[in-house]
Each structure stands twice: as structure tokens, then as C-alpha cells.
Amino acid sequence: MVNFRRYISSVAVLASGLFLAQSTVSTVLYSPGYDNQRSSLNLPSPITSMVEKTILSPKELVDINVNTMMTDPVLKNATWGFVVYDPKTKKVISSYNENTPLVPASTTKLLTTETAMNLLGENYRWNTQLEYSGSVDENGVLNGNLYIIGSGDPSLGTNKAGAWAYRDIVSDFISGLSREGIKKVNGDIIIQTALFKGNISKLPENVVWLESNNYYLPAGTTREINPANEKLIVKKGNSLSADKKFFYVSPYNKQMVYADKYEGDGILTTKLPDAPAFLANSFRTTLVKSGIAVTGKVTPKMTDANPESRKLVSAYKSPTLSDIIFYTNQHSDNGLAEALLKTVGFQSLGDQTTESGRKVVTEHLKNEGFDMIGLNYIDGSGLSRSNNVTPIAQAKFLTSLMEEKYYKTYLTSLPVGGQSGTLKRMFNGLGNGQVFAKTGTLNKVKTLAGYMKTNSGKTLVFSLMVNNYSGSVDMVKKRMEKILEPALDL
CATH class of the missing domain: 3.40.710.10 (DD-peptidase/beta-lactamase superfamily)
Structure with a gap:
């Protein structure tokens, strides 16, 4: 808090000099926009401000x-x-x-x-690896499965902090398969991200869901994520109420949140989750388009009691923790x-x-x-x-x-x-x-x-x-x- 004694006494000492010099000082200090600033901030006059700067610390x-x-x-x-x-x-x-x-x-x-x-340290990184099990025959057919091993990389596919986009990671994975001579996959693409097991939990209390027009949806589990399902169901409030609210239910966290405004036809599509599942689906689609057939499907395997022997094909490293921070x-x-x-x-x-x-x-x-x-x-x-x-x-x-x-x-x-x-x-x-x-x-x-x-x-x-x-x-x-x-x- 302020000790006003020194302030008041100092102003008193200079009071007479201030009175005599008032017109001159006002001319020097006045600017056209100052009155508006002064009234909005409820601040002292220009003369008082000058005195304060002269005699106060x-x-x-x-x-x-x-x-x-x-x-x-x-x-x-x-x-x-x-x-x-x-x-x-x-x-x-x-x-x-x-x-x-x-x-x-x-x-x-x-x-x-x-x-x-x-x-974790400044140089900590998250790894997302592509591996395969089984063997590759003389025709380039992989008789085994592809594995995408995630580690919870929060920047995966986002371009944030220098992170690669999904398409760049997919391209790198396909180059890895080419180096291994794989031209067909006779098996599944398995997502293994045990970190996310059971990660549907109650969200923090009293969270602001819509702030300055930014909708916030925290990441949920990677279990059974399908990009087509990343939609929020809209339930309109009482049409007779003047204070309308629009309620959304996420398919992943199973919780209802609301916003003050909604524009759409009943379904709101949000940003896709940054999850290995989306990467795996994109990977499979791109493989097929590139002429590399995949007989199996994309499937999650959160735990594996009897893991197959696997070979590393490619590893994507996230930006460093310092970059993310x-x-x-x-x-x-x-x-x-x-x-x-x-x-x-x-x-x-x-x-x-x-x-x-x-x-x-x-x-x-x-x-x-x-x-x-x-x-x-x-x-x-x-x-x-x-x-x-x-x-x-x-x-x-x-x-x-x-x-x-x-x-x-x-x-x-x-x-x-x-x-x-x-x-x-x-x-x-x-x-x-x-x-x-x-x-x-x-x-x-x-x-x-x-x-x-x-x-x-x-x-x-x-x-x-x-x-x-x-x-x-x-x-x-x-x-x-x-x-x-x-x-x-x-």
C-alpha cells in the first residue's frame, strides 16, 4: 500500500512554484488524446503527473x-x-x-x-514407430502384421512446434516399407498404444468449454477411434427459453458440454484427434492408393500377452519438449x-x-x-x-x-x-x-x-x-x- 505522507508533503513544497508555472507546463504536457485517456483511467491531471515523476520514486x-x-x-x-x-x-x-x-x-x-x-528434460521426445511381424517372401508379400506403436505424442500430425503433418509421417512410413521390399501386406495394421488404456475419465471440474469462440475438447482414449465418428451430437435447449443453449456430447468422453451459439444442420464436426488411430487409417488408405494392398484391417491392441517378434521399419520423433513448451x-x-x-x-x-x-x-x-x-x-x-x-x-x-x-x-x-x-x-x-x-x-x-x-x-x-x-x-x-x-x- 502507499505511504502518502511523503507524497503530500512533497507536493505542498512545490505548490507555489507549480501555480506560477501552470500555463507553461500545461502547454508542454498536453496532447489531444490525453483527456480521453485521463477520464477512462481516472488518473491525475497532466501537471500532477509531471510533479509525481519529478519528486516520486x-x-x-x-x-x-x-x-x-x-x-x-x-x-x-x-x-x-x-x-x-x-x-x-x-x-x-x-x-x-x-x-x-x-x-x-x-x-x-x-x-x-x-x-x-x-x-522430463528439455530434449525429451515422443516416438511413433512402424514395425512389422512375420516375413517377406520373394514377391515382396509380407505375411504378417504392421504395427504402429504410439507413445502419446501430443503434436502428432499437427504441424505444431515443427511437428510433421500426418501425410509426411505416412510418406516416411511408406518409404520404410519400400526399403524392406514390401509390396503387399497379408495381415492387419495394429495400433499399440498401451499408454491410453482406460483413458476415458471424468474431465476436470468447472471447465470453460466455449471461450472466445474456441471450443475445447480434450483428448480421450485411442480405443476404437474412427475419424468418421469424431462428431458431436447437438441437442437444442428449450425453444421457448430466451436463453438458448446448445448441448454437445462427445463420443469419446461421453460427457455433455454446452455453447451459447451453434450454426449448422444438427451435427458439428470438430478437429480430428491427434491419435495413432487416425495415422493408421490414413496410412492404410495411402498404401492402397499407392498400389500396396492390405488384406487386413486397422485394429487396436492395447495389451499383448504374447507379443510377436517384430522388426523396426521407421521411427518418427516428435519435436523436443522445449519446442513443444x-x-x-x-x-x-x-x-x-x-x-x-x-x-x-x-x-x-x-x-x-x-x-x-x-x-x-x-x-x-x-x-x-x-x-x-x-x-x-x-x-x-x-x-x-x-x-x-x-x-x-x-x-x-x-x-x-x-x-x-x-x-x-x-x-x-x-x-x-x-x-x-x-x-x-x-x-x-x-x-x-x-x-x-x-x-x-x-x-x-x-x-x-x-x-x-x-x-x-x-x-x-x-x-x-x-x-x-x-x-x-x-x-x-x-x-x-x-x-x-x-x-x-x-
Whole structure:
């Protein structure tokens, strides 16, 4: 909070000089767009602003801006918290409600991606392999089965983070068969992805299903996936109700979700799942079109009590974990974040579910000294409104990472103010290229947490979370910038 005594006394000392110089100062400071900015932000006059900058420290200016925002119409009735933290002195520079648990939205990804990097390593990759059993005769006929062995690659076929498209992987697999002299497959294409066994589970509570026109469907099991079935059934709400809702049921997670708007003829086709099953179906289709007959079908085999002897034909490696995390944080990719959560669960507990991932992340945070008071970690992406964390816990967590060997990679993954990712349209003036942070956005929730390079060369850590604000997202973003900008001079 602000110590106003020094501020008031300093203004009093310069009061007479200010009165005499008022016309001159006004001429210098006034710009046509200033009045609109002043009224919208409820800020002091241009003259007062000049005096403040002359006689007040950057810390005092930060504090004054925080106090001003308390009565701002946009934030007055909101629940919000803020902290700027010095990682060298381990002290709070300025704060407001820093110990209040708040909905973090996508800044939750800071915890998820760091846990994955810490436990798996920057160079971790997922493998998707093509193998075959049986033997190849003199006519190039494989009397055996083809196997596609998946490992839960969340980027498979997506082109995200440099990942190959399905067609490129299929082409590589076909080249592998050509090297083996295989011209016909007298057998099945078997998908073996034991990681996904039983992976239809209850989804995180209180998840936002439709946000800013983006429909979110988490990955389910790969069991019996057929691309033709990836549709959502629409059930219209009460036609007499003014508040219509359209309900969708996924064939994979068997749960109903809703959206406020629907345009279509009764069936909504969503993006195809990133699963080895889709790869296998595409592979079979392409083989047949290429003149390589396949007598069998695509079939999943989650467990195999008596595995056949097999030979490796080709192996596709995903981009590195650091590449995946860069894409996740830059684009705030919910699907990749949830996949990372399940991957750490599988690697640590042998069970690729949200529940296992959640246990692994919270245990990791506890072991790293994370302030668990106020933490409620529900999902990996931040889509659940039941997630909670305090600003001071986020700031101290980010501070602790500065000692890790992967800190530089982690920092690089964060959007840069005015330049990249989800921060490209913020800090286009002051703070451009100096703010490295993860954004978070849900309806009436706006958050920002990360690092700040000050004009004097310091690195500071900050967290700013606003829940239940009034007005638009852009209005909140402007106020967030206003709070943080003076800290650049610390």
C-alpha cells in the first residue's frame, strides 16, 4: 500500500512554484488524446503527473497507480491481486492482495510446462514407430502384421512446434516399407498404444468449454477411434427459453458440454484427434492408393500377452519438449498443456490420466518449496475456474526457476511484450521487449505473470490477476499496463 505522507508533503513544497508555472507546463504536457485517456483511467491531471515523476520514486508511482485502480470503475468491484518481487533481495517491492487465492486462467500453464521440463528434460521426445511381424517372401508379400506403436505424442500430425503433418509421417512410413521390399501386406495394421488404456475419465471440474469462440475438447482414449465418428451430437435447449443453449456430447468422453451459439444442420464436426488411430487409417488408405494392398484391417491392441517378434521399419520423433513448451506458452495451447499433464503422470506413475498428472505436478511443486496455501491445481491448461493460486506464490515460484539450468529455455518460451505470442498486442509502447510473461484469459478473468527487464538492467518478477472485472478485456489490459509501466524504472 502507499505511504502518502511523503507524497503530500512533497507536493505542498512545490505548490507555489507549480501555480506560477501552470500555463507553461500545461502547454508542454498536453496532447489531444490525453483527456480521453485521463477520464477512462481516472488518473491525475497532466501537471500532477509531471510533479509525481519529478519528486516520486518508481516504487511510489507503482503504489499510487495501484491505489488509483482501487477506485477505477473497471476494477472497483473486482477481486484482484498484484505483486512485484525482487528475486535478488527476495523482497516484495509493491503488492496488493498478494496472498489472495485467485483464478489464474492460462497462467496455470506456467506450472504445467515447468513440471514437464523439470521431470522430463528439455530434449525429451515422443516416438511413433512402424514395425512389422512375420516375413517377406520373394514377391515382396509380407505375411504378417504392421504395427504402429504410439507413445502419446501430443503434436502428432499437427504441424505444431515443427511437428510433421500426418501425410509426411505416412510418406516416411511408406518409404520404410519400400526399403524392406514390401509390396503387399497379408495381415492387419495394429495400433499399440498401451499408454491410453482406460483413458476415458471424468474431465476436470468447472471447465470453460466455449471461450472466445474456441471450443475445447480434450483428448480421450485411442480405443476404437474412427475419424468418421469424431462428431458431436447437438441437442437444442428449450425453444421457448430466451436463453438458448446448445448441448454437445462427445463420443469419446461421453460427457455433455454446452455453447451459447451453434450454426449448422444438427451435427458439428470438430478437429480430428491427434491419435495413432487416425495415422493408421490414413496410412492404410495411402498404401492402397499407392498400389500396396492390405488384406487386413486397422485394429487396436492395447495389451499383448504374447507379443510377436517384430522388426523396426521407421521411427518418427516428435519435436523436443522445449519446442513443444515454446509453442504451448506462446500460443496458450490448451490441448498441448493437457497432454503434457498426462505425460508427466504416465512417466512418473505409469498412468496417463489427468488425475495422475495432477498428483505429479502438485507433488513436484511441494518438493520445490512452492507456497501451497491457496493453491488448487485442477487441470494443466487453466480452463477450469476451480483453479486457484496466489500472486505471491506465482512470483516466488518464477523466482525459484531462475536458479534452474533450463531457466533460459523456459524464459524464451514466454511471450514478449509488443513482440510475440499472446503479448504481441500489449506493451507496444513502454515495456516493448522488456516484459516476458504468460497471459491468461477467461470470461471476466484476465491474468499476467512473468519477468520484467527494467531500464536499469534488473530482472523483476511479477504477478497480476484480475477476477470479476467490469467492462471489456481491452480495458483491463490497459489498466494492467498502467500498473506495471512505472516498475520499468525500478
